[in-house]
Amino acid sequence: MKAQVKAQVKAQGTANAQRQFDPVAGHPTPQVAFADVTLDLGGKTIIENLSLGVQPAEFLCIVGASGCGKTTALRLAAGLYQPTRGKVTFDGQPMREPRREIAIVFQDYGKALLPWRTAAGNVSLALEAGGMPAAERPARIEELLRTVGLPGHAGKYPAEMSGGMQQRLQIARCLAQEPKTLLMDEPFGALDAMTRQGLQDEVLSLVAASGVTVIFVTHDLDEAIYLGDRVIGLLPHPGRIGIELPVNLPRPRDQLSTREHPEFLRLRRQLFDFIKATEQ
Amino acid sequence: MSDNTAKNTAKHTAKALVLPVALLVAFEVWARATHLQSDSLAAPSDVVRALAEAFADFSILIATRDTLFSAFTGLAIGSIIGLALGIAFGLSNTLNRLMEVTVEAIRPIPSIALLPIALIALGFGYRMEIVIVAFACVWPILILSRAAVRSIEPRLMEVSRALRLPAAQRVWKIIIPAALPRIFVAFRLSAGIALIVAVTVEIAINPIGLGAGIMLAQQALRADLMLAYLVWIGVIGYALNIVLVVAQRRLFGRAALSGDSA
């Protein structure tokens, strides 16, 4: 069933080429892997013995109550934090620092964009960091802004854009990195419901087109099921995995029919019960 | 709306000018009435005449050039050193802790106390004055740019790490622009200091510039010329500040706004 989900992504081509197979175990090696990861911050254990593998082109969603360590887990995956114990690997190599193949979309887009640069300038930053010659940048910037639905806004400053547009811009900057893995931290949490649903569908088609691996953090259970191939629920204090659910819903997903699917409702119920239990 | 505020500002300025103008007129009347003869005071009209003469024979223009050259060169050198150190100390806690005692030990030394050493090492002229001005300018820039770098939104630093921005680009494209509005405030402060220190060095010992002009007028018992220099230095300081304030508004209107909302 998983293969069915993958097949659609594979059809786009790139994902297949990136896939590596572990000759011993006979199944694909994970692109991002946590091996018994523990992280202490400020004398407190924030994440404890987290083990997790994310397959190439998989869409993994992480849910959990506020403060349970979702953002921290994502920072570990990004290489922004180093584990106290255990190991985080990317394509089998230990993560000692951030890598260009991993892009992170921060929750607070207002703080993650450069206020003194226009939309084009913000996207350009990622291209400059990658050493792209100045002459090639404008065309690529225009293409990226079009991809995220911001054509014609190249000259605007972040302060002149709505929340939804700013988050699109941050996504464009991340895509400019041409990442293999995209980390997203409650990217739509601050947006209204309509903008949110629109962006969910855009991210899904973007991901399907590029074959990128996604780890998507949200506290919205419906969003997690709607988007994910798999949903993981974290338990708080310290953060660890409490539940893991494969999402066997057909793709492409649809805002109406997917959300009415019996499997969707069953998963929703299961996750809801889990979260309710963690809050007691 | 803005028309109204403009009118109000004009009214306000006019009001603020009433008292000084009245005082000047009163002083002029008093000086004329008493036929003032003094080594330290002169009637405003005599001061204006002395100033006009100093312009006519270019002496005050040459002095202004010398003072501003020393002040600005010292300011530029001091700013670059202060900025480089401020950014380095702001970014590296280790470096900051290593250097903190040294900085705190050197910083309180009044720049003018370096005069004797600078004089022996460099002699009279621009170089000695520039070094002393630069020394005076380093500290405010260092302290304020260090604070500015520390208060940069941490998310921006994470973005630059996640993008794997090379160190030089990180400084040039993230840190300096993000800290620039506050660094510019430090620069304004230092520009004022530079002018004060330059003139002080000239009054104390260096035979160039506006400070030396004042001393010459004093020795010639020309109170009118001395005060003319004084007024002119005031005008320069005032103009310098206005130029920098306008530049600050022009440059950082947007950055300051978005900085507030972030």
Ligand SMILES: Nc1ncnc2c1ncn2[C@@H]1O[C@H](COP(=O)(O)OP(=O)(O)O)[C@@H](O)[C@H]1O
């Ligand atoms: N730098 C830090 N130092 C100490 N504690 C931290 C730090 N960052 C996060 N925490 C704590 O770790 C826990 C998990 O935080 P976070 O990962 O942001 O949670 P979530 O994203 O799930 O809301 C919280 O209790 C938070 O207070």
Ligand SMILES: [Mg+2]
């Ligand atoms: Mg969070």
